[in-house]
Amino acid sequence: MxxxxxxxxxxxxxxxxxxxxxxxxxxxxxxxxxxxxxxxxxxxxxxxxxxxxxxxxxxxxxxxxxxxxxxxxxxxxxxxxxxxxxxxxxTLSEVNKEAEEAIENADQAIRKIIEFQNQIQIKVDGKKKEITNETTALKDTVWKAKSKHDRTELEFCLDKFKTKDKFLQKIEGSSSPCDSTFKELKKEAKELNEQNGTPRESIQTISFIGNYVEKEQIFVARIVGSKDSYLAELVEKLGNSDWVQFGMQFIKDNGPCPFCQQELQTDFSTSISQLFDTTYQSKQEEILNLKNVYESSISSLELNLNSGAFVAEYIADNSELSTAKALLLTCLKDNLNLISDKYNKPSEIITLLDTTEHIEHLNNIILKVQSEVVAFNDKIKNKKIHLTNITQKFWSLLNSEYAALIQATTEKIINLNQDVENLNVDYKNKNAEKREQENIIIENSKKITNIDLSIKNINEQLKELGLQGFQLDKVTDDSQHYKIIRQGKAEEDVYNSLSExxxxxxxxxxxxxxxxxxxxxxxxxxxxxxxxxxxxxxxxxxxxxxxxxxxxxxxxxxxxxxxxxxxxxxxxxxxxxxxxxxxxxxxxxxxxxxxxxxxxxxxxxxxxxxxIQNDYQTYWQIIKDCMENHNYINMLPNAMRNILEHYFTFIHKKEALKKALEELGKSSSEFKPLFRYINRESHSDSININDFEGIDVDKYIEKFKQVFEKTGYDEHYYQMMGLDKPVAPIEVA
Missing domain, CATH: 3.40.50 (Rossmann fold)
Known part of the structure; x- marks a missing residue:
């Protein structure tokens, strides 16, 4: 059904x-x-x-x-x-009990087969619904991943895949391995898009020209005064050569001792000067020169590390490089302090830190950063290619994320499809059984059917309807066709001679x-x-x-x-x-x-x-509907025509209608087509097709009302339209 x-x-x-x-x-x-x-x-x-x-x-x-x-x-x-x-x-005619029973039994068997097939179809529909549900659930689950990456740096990867079907198909077809993470891909995409195509400046390894100072032997030698002075033995015994040398700047001619304030011997200044002779002074000057060289080298290095590419954001944000730089500078400044101490206390032995390893470590980091710069600049140069690579990796990561779920769902759907296929085989097998039963009906129907009963039934029905002068008959005695004939006439094309x-x-x-x-x-x-x-x-x-x-x-x-x-x-x-x-x-x-x-x-x-209304009421309803909704305008002329024909035929005033239409047509020439259309009696006449597009509904209904007024039946118009008839004003004499 x-x-x-x-x-x-x-x-x-x-x-x-x-x-x-x-x-x-x-x-x-x-x-x-x-x-x-x-x-x-x-x-x-x-x-x-x-x-x-x-x-x-x-x-x-x-x-x-x-x-x-x-x-x-x-x-x-x-x-x-x-x-x-x-x-x-x-149709059935002769009574053949065995044939009828065979037909009835076959019909019952067919009904059971159809019922069995209906049950199979219910199962098939259920399996198909399960397949749909599994597919829908998979799409919905996978679709949630889209919201994670919408409005992020990776949003461009989602272009052209904005429906659940395409989204899932893309994930299923992206099984390439990928060793990146979404975080890394976001960072890479951000760098490519934020730089707006500007390449990064290369960064060079550093060198420290004062590195040789750290290996000078003067820092591990004790520098003391000359032994020619009678004071040399005492100073050496006391071990305060640096203190004495420091105090020399405070000795004044004929003045007291700057330390004990006692009167000095007349040759004391000479003896002190002999103690710190030119050799001592040259050693001290050498330390000072080394200190200046080292200090100048540090300044140059610092200037280098705080300019150019080293101050760029992509370098400054590198924590590994910043740490290595800080360690190197700290080590250099510690050495500079030790050199200053040596200069002030030449007799002391100092050991400077070797900065070679620090420099090598920093340069290794710089080389690593530089390789990243080269790679980045290559990406800028080939931005489109790299964005494509990011997109491929993005979908590969999604594939890895949902691979297990997709596999499990695919296996379920395969099993369900196999169930559907098996059920369809059962359904088709039943078709063969149904054909066997249908053949039984066909063979037994031949025993008890002919067209004579059909001819008899139709001819009797024609008589009951009062149609005489023609009937049905076989084309020939053994023919399984029949034709329409007129009594007493050998007319071949009788059907086309009949009325509609x-x-x-x-x-x-x-x-x-x-x-x-x-x-x-x-x-x-x-x-x-x-x-x-x-x-x-x-x-x-x-x-x-x-x-x-x-x-x-x-x-x-x-x-x-x-x-x-x-x-x-x-x-x-x-x-x-x-x-x-x-x-x-x-x-x-x-x-x-x-x-x-x-x-x-x-x-x-x-x-x-x-x-349900009768026909006449329905036509009046169309008039009222047109007043409220002009969409029914194409039905208005036909409704008017039917109302006037029905009403004036019923009251036997067709001549009055015709006269009123003619008079209104003369006084209102623009409505002549409408009145001529209404005045035609045959609704089946093919020439009654008229074009009333663009008509003014209110004016047409007004003319329709005038027909009733002209014939004196305006009361009927107002009654059928559900309107109160206007009361004529009372004339005052």
Whole structure:
């Protein structure tokens, strides 16, 4: 059973907003709508759902085993205009108990097979749902990684992968090994993008020209005064040569001793001078020179380390280099202090620190930094290539992060797909069993079927409807086709000589017979698989046949054991007849009612029985709707025409209407097309197609009201429009 139908982007249905028709699992679905509202599109779709024009339409459930038979203009065209005679419709005639039992048993077996297949399909759907759930869960989990890297330095890696499907596919296809981390990739990307293409300055290794000073032997030698002075032995014994030398600057001629303030001997100054002779002084000057050289070398080194590339951010932020630089400078300054001490105390022995290892260590770091600079400059030069490499590494890292989950999900889906495949094999195997049972039905149907009963049924029905002068007959005695003949005439193309009403009746009777039969002896007829669709079977019939057609549908279609029935009509009387025959108010509702309307696009809405108006009321409702919503403007002239024709025919005032229309047409020339359109009686006349685009709704309704005023029936106009009639002003004499 069809549970829902979706119509979109076809005929008068919206190209973007689908119209969904829910049947609520009702066997009978009745559709009412004015001509042009979009009813026939529904029937055409059910008849030819595989046509590419219906690619955006859908019937659910899609895999249901059913046969759809549709009565519409296409059916009439194919069966009566395009072939010289109708195909024989095979129905049960002879009583053959064994054959009937075989058919019934085969039908029961087919039903069980179909039920078994339905259970298989339920399992398949369940497995497919599991596959969908597994896939969705994987996509959702992996998608969370995207938020981690949105609005970060690595956001550019996400370009072109902004849907869950593409995101997962990219991760699954990025299995290359990667030894980087997200943190490293962010840093690299930041450096590339922040520098804006500016290369870094190279950094050179350093050298310390004062390094040789540290190896001078003078620092490990004791420098003392000359032994020629009589004071030499005493000074050496006391071990205070440096103290004495320091005190010499305070000795004044004929002055007291600067240390003990006693009177000095006259030759004391001479003896002191002899003690610290030129050799001593030259040694001291040598120490001073070495000190100056060392100090100057340190200054040069410091200047070098605090200028150029060494002050750049990428160098200054290198903690390893900063530490090594600080250790070297500290060592150099310690040595400088030791040299100063040696100069002040030449007799003391000092050992200077060897800075060679510190310099080598610093230079090794500088070489390492320089290699990074070279690498960085290469990246700047080839930025696009390196950003591509970062992107590849980014996806490889994501692949590593989710590889286990992807693998586990893939294995689950493989197993579920295998289950689906196995179930489908079981389903197909049952198809073979079903074909065997269908062959049993076909073979046994041959024993008890022919077209004679169909001919008899249709001819009797034609008589009951009061149609005489033509009937159906076999083409030849042994033929499985029949044709329409006129009594006493050898006319070949009888069908085209019939009136439109006669054509409609005979084609519809043929269709009704087709519903319970088959058009060839090899077909399998199982009514419970058939869905019957009837589109406006009274479109060209007079009201005299409405009841008869409704009764035929009631007995031959609605009471038959069909799977489901869809009936579409524009005639409200016919719609009422179907309801009265098939759904008395004291019984549960066996049907679903639908209303088809059209403004910009066709719409289908549920319809309650108490909402149904008769045709005449419906046309007045269109007038009122147009006053509120100009989208219905294309329906306005036709509604006016039907109202005036119905009302003035009913009150036998057609001549008064004609006269009023002619007079109004003369006084209002711009409305002549409308009045001429309204004054035509035949609604089936093809020349009645008119273009009323751009009309002024308010003015047209005003002219419509004037017709009633002109004929003296304005009271009826105000009553049907739900308006109060204006009270004429009282003239004061």
């Amino acid at each position: 069809i549970t829902s139908i979706k119509l979109m982007d076809v005929a008068s249905y919206s190209p973007t907003s689908p119209v969904t028709i829910n049947t609520d699992n009702k066997k009978v679905n009745l559709f009412y709508g004015l001509n042009g509202s979009g009813k026939s599109t529904l029937g055409n779709f059910l008849q030819s759902s595989a046509d590419p024009i219906y690619q955006k339409c859908e019937v659910l459930p899609a895999n249901e085993d059913h046969e759809i038979l549709v009565y519409n203009q296409k059916f009439v065209q194919q069966n009566f205009y395009e072939i010289p005679q109708q195909k024989g419709i095979f 009403g006669e054509k409609t009746l005979i084609s519809f009777l043929y269709f009704l017979e087709s519903c319970t039969g088959a058009t060839d002896q090899e077909s399998t007829v199982i009514l419970k698989r058939r869905i019957i669709v009837i589109d406006d079977p009274i479109s060209s019939l007079s009201h005299n046949y409405v009841y008869d057609i409704a009764t035929l549908i009631h007995h031959k279609v609605l009471l038959a054991d069909f799977k489901q029935v869809f009936i579409l009509t524009h005639n409200l009387f016919f719609f009422h007849e179907l309801l009265m025959l098939n759904a008395p108010s004291n019984r549960p509702t066996p049907y679903k009612l639908h209303r088809v309307t059209k403004s910009d696009y066709s719409l289908v809405k549920d319809l309650q029985r108490n909402e």
